[in-house]
Amino acid sequence: MTGWLLGRLLQAAVTFAVAVLLLFVLMRVAPGDPLARLTEDRAASEQEIQRLRARFGLDQPIGTQLRAFLKGLTRGDLGVSIEHYPEPVTRLIAARLPATLLLGGTALFLNFTIGIWLGVRQAVRRGSRFDRWLTRLSLAAYAMPSFWLGLMLVTFVSLRWQLLPAAQMSDPLLAADAGPLARALDVLRHLVLPAATLSLTSIALPMRHQRAAMLAAFRLDFVAAARARGLTERRVRWRHAWRVTLVPLLTLFGLWIPILVSGSVFVEAVFNWPGLGSLAYQAIGSRDYPLLLGTAMLVTAAVVIAGLLADLGYALADPRVRLERRRSPR
């Protein structure tokens, strides 16, 4: 197990390094000048442009820029944002990360609790009216563009019925001395619509996965044996059948984890949610290389770590995975 883990860690580190290197080079060779935007609607002398190039190291050859970047990386310094100068990239990311994790984490939590529960219920009541309608509704929500659903929710829930705020993560004028409870409630009110939008448009995935896996599990011999032993249906369902479905769900969970940090550009835009998705989108639009690289690295790291965790999860959940890995070289 230790050898396998070390091997996977090494593989993950190499994947990350190659991805970062590729990102760095591709961003530099892509068309578009990051300084052109800063000077787009106002006059700038050649001297000023040169000064700005020197400030951000853009006057150096790409190899020198890469060395400087890697040197900074060893110190945990990702450089300074061009668009948000003089903010360091790490500070900008750190400022946005909690909002992203909160929104992504809530959607993930809803999808993998309610989604799984509904998937199991559908499998149990297969072919019933409940199953058919839930399938239709979840697939309809899955087919909806998230920004459209977000706008619809805002139109009705916020503007027409005035139940929840239309955008933002918190009330900008909440009293400075407001207690933690008032602050938490305020964030919760603002979280409901974006989290619902993200969740509604994606909950079909774990739900459908869970339904299919559960139906397959119900057909297994040991589940029939458990029923024959006289165990309650609830115990058969959750203790025996559901545990078998964990491996495919782990795969899905691993694929979802990067969304936790990458955020959702559309949902963040509609709700003005201050997350990393919109920050990365702005960085692309302005060719803010340091910020773009910083956010891209974070997502890359999340993908690599999620893959690693999923693999680890398989190995822990199913001993056959380890055995198969040991046998595979032969």
Added chain:
Amino acid sequence: MRVFTRVVLAAFAVVSTAAAQRPADHGAAVILLGQEPATPVPTLISGSANAAVADLLFLRLARPGRGLLTTDERSFEPELARSWSRRDSLTLVFELDPRARWHDGIPVTSRDVLASFGRMRDSTVDPVRALLLRQLASVTAEGDRRVVMRFRRAYPEQFYDATFHVQLLPAHLIDTIPPGRFAESRFAREPVGSGPYRWVRRDPGQRLTLAGNPEFFLGAPKVDRVVFLVVRDVEAALNLLLDGSADVYEAVPPVSGPQRLGASPSLQVLAAPSFSLTYLLFNQRAYGDRSLPHPILSDPELRRAIAIGIDRTTLIRSTYGGYAAPAGAPVAQAHWTFRLVTDPLRHDPAGAAALLRQRGFRDADGDGILERDGNPLVLRLNLPTTSATRMMMATQIQEQLRRIGIRIELVRLDAPVWAQRRQRGEFDVDFSGAVLDPSPTGIVQAWTCAGQSGSNHARFCEPELDRLIDRAMTAPRTGEREWRDVYGALQRAVPAVFLASPQNVVAVHRRYRNVSLQPESLYRDLWRWSVDPARRIARDR
């Protein structure tokens, strides 16, 4: 849901009753900005969002009056300077207001003026401002409250140059910061100014909070809590206005916005003249090769044909509603010289077709596109995808010019690529937009031979026009006649089709009184606004 809402309301009731009661006409403002004001500090400012916030924190010696007449020092209003006088045609004397204080309580003195001008005249610190202040020979102090400025030559905008370009910085706080470290300094993060509002905090990417300065020497602001929210998406901004979470938004879409916001009884839509301009810039040099003249657009008659082939009135009506005026020259509605422009380039498709025929263009193959020497009349129009207005106008322009036999290929580009191509001269026609300086002399940067090393991306150069501009800038009085000549010469040369000068379309909550929006700085007078006590809302209390 009801229980949840009750719990939330109860929590808010506790919070709000805990706050101290404030005067009935005091209140708060939540202002939406499309960009982030990351560094609202003089010498670091770039972009309108930074400028909007900096204008509330930092004062100038004086500011342009209502008419924005940049050539008449009598029309300016005092800020940090209580009064001013002239010793001769080259020397201005300013008397500082003894009541003026920095937000930390230290009086504003002539030392601050010297330190601020010292920084801003240094081309290594702020090259643009240094260029704007190049006619200023010296700034000296006579005691703590008197400042003397001497110019290199006499010209009508001396006073404007001496006051508009420089917002004063506190010498006691900036003197110890090396210019190269200014952007990373604590001062840049938590600026201390002398304006009506004090810095409270900035949450990167989200909001910036200011508080009214109760000691402000011109009068304490009544709207004494101001939050600038960064909202990049127009829909999200409109929703925040409609659900009552925000009070002011300056980028209301001119066609659909007023109608949508009109549904709310608490909102009003106001229009304020702006210094914005949109225009089609003709490249004078060959696409991507500045050593050669452009095969089509170097001919002024062909440029004229294109200009009169475009129906600007229809374009403006469909994209700006009633919130823009046709522009005849590189001046905007808020410029005092705007009224001097008479536009001879009226829509005349028949005239345009005749001009094209005169220049040897014929539709030999009957495909609707004219040719000359076998080459079809095709032009590439570069435009940024970030501007919905320009995208909409470009499609209409394409159709209007197709009717007179010109094929326009729309090259929609990501903003950084669009800007890069413009700088490199990789365009036939560029769909440009600019926010101009209040002074008509800003024309020098983009439309003179000298500007070719800077923002004259089209490499337009007419020595006669340069001479006329120089004459207007040094005219003894306001120079009205001289500016008229300049605009006339520009219209004859047709370096661009000046399409529209849009207004700022601003949504403002109806509970505010004394609302005034200034073209050069929309919220400059925010401190004079107050709240109608009968219409106060929860966040005002």
